[in-house]
Amino acid sequence: MEAEIEFLDLSPEEKILLLNVLGFSVDKEEYIYDVLLKERHICPYTKKEILFQNASILPGSTLVINTSALTISEYITDKLEKKY
Amino acid sequence: MADLTPDPIETIIKLGLRELLSYINLKKLSGEVLEYAKKRLRELWYKKQYGFTPSKDEATILRQISQTDLYLRLKFCLGQHWSLPLIKVGIYVSNLNKEGQDKLVQHIKDYIFQKYGIRGIRIMELGSTGIIESIIELISDLKIRKNYTREDLVREFENILFEWKEITLFVKNEHTIDDVIITIKRKMEMKKHLFFVFAFGNASKIAMSGIAKANTEGLFSQEGYLFSNKYWINKRGSEIYSWTFESVELF
Numbered sequence: 001m002e003a004e005i006e007f008l009d010l011s012p013e014e015k016i017l018l019l020n021v022l023g024f025s026v027d028k029e030e031y032i033y034d035v036l037l038k039e040r041h042i043c044p045y046t047k048k049e050i051l052f053q054n055a056s057i058l059p060g061s062t063l064v065i066n067t068s069a070l071t072i073s074e075y076i077t078d079k080l081e082k083k084y
Numbered sequence: 085m086a087d088l089t090p091d092p093i094e095t096i097i098k099l100g101l102r103e104l105l106s107y108i109n110l111k112k113l114s115g116e117v118l119e120y121a122k123k124r125l126r127e128l129w130y131k132k133q134y135g136f137t138p139s140k141d142e143a144t145i146l147r148q149i150s151q152t153d154l155y156l157r158l159k160f161c162l163g164q165h166w167s168l169p170l171i172k173v174g175i176y177v178s179n180l181n182k183e184g185q186d187k188l189v190q191h192i193k194d195y196i197f198q199k200y201g202i203r204g205i206r207i208m209e210l211g212s213t214g215i216i217e218s219i220i221e222l223i224s225d226l227k228i229r230k231n232y233t234r235e236d237l238v239r240e241f242e243n244i245l246f247e248w249k250e251i252t253l254f255v256k257n258e259h260t261i262d263d264v265i266i267t268i269k270r271k272m273e274m275k276k277h278l279f280f281v282f283a284f285g286n287a288s289k290i291a292m293s294g295i296a297k298a299n300t301e302g303l304f305s306q307e308g309y310l311f312s313n314k315y316w317i318n319k320r321g322s323e324i325y326s327w328t329f330e331s332v333e334l335f
Contacts, residue, residue: 005133005147007140014105015136021125046195056137062129069176070192072143073169076150083164 005059005080015052022062026052032064045071092117101128142176149175154217157224161237167245170196170204171220174211182320185212203245214318215282218326219244244278251276255283255291264294265303268329272307277331288325295327308332 283291
């Protein structure tokens with residue numbers, strides 16, 4: 001049976017709090033900042049920096065990604081689908 | 085008098101992730117209690133499959149597509165194929181109206197091309213016309229009918245993408261019945277073991293007449309081809325007719 005997933009509706013303050021808990025912050029220019037590496041976080045799919053308003057963390061992960069239909073789809077393929 | 089204020093730690097333990105986020109913000113927690121609440125948030129995050137995204141509806145639909153029979157059938161045929169993320173987006177695109185399709189494809193086109201090349205763009209085209217579902221059905225049908233291995237199916241699928249321009253005929257209103265017959269004949273002479281004819285709306289009458297005439301004249305049996313056809317209405321509201329021609333060697 002596949003894991004139950006839930007997409008949360010969060011306010012910007014709640015998103016920032018959650019990001020903070022997972023080791024990220026938002027810098028002055030509104031980009032996602034990796035607190036541990038002390039640099040802007042790079043999306044593993046687009047290989048680009050991520051604006052806060054375009055950030056997603058999808059179920060089963062602690063990585064932040066740039067949001068588009070394709071990156072979400074890539075993520076689902078990588079993390080949520082069974083590997084036959 | 086007893087202190088009836090609830091212990092924040094006890095409250096934190098009882099809350100779910102969503103409620104805990106609200107609680108932290110509302111109560112303006114600080115110090116050790118805040119650190120405990122954060123630790124608890126992390127635990128809850130790791131425990132359940134939560135996520136947040138500015139495209140919640142899109143993410144939900146893509147997740148649903150990944151669980152449909154159509155998609156799972158293709159995945160079963162192809163395994164962990166590079167195209168799977170694009171296929172999901174292609175199916176998603178096929179369910180949008182024209183305005184939605186144009187906007188989405190425009191938004192991700194550069195990224196698709198940069199990462200997947202022309203084959204990626206082609207899958208989007210298959211998606212926006214709704215033809216992608218026919219291709220998936222064909223691939224899963226080949227597995228059953230021919231007992232193809234995964235390698236065979238991957239090769240067939242990639243051939244379809246690679247040769248797409250050469251193995252398709254999109255019949256248009258300005259075409260004549262003879263144009264249809266000549267083009268189909270040419271594809272058979274080129275020994276394409278698989279090719280498709282598509283027609284939208286009124287052009288379907290021209291395609292249908294051409295294929296019927298060629299069939300009556302025995303062109304397909306003479307060249308060793310069988311065909312099947314399908315009709316559906318895509319989300320743009322266009323009627324689509326498709327004919328799949330296969331060399332008898334493929335049967």
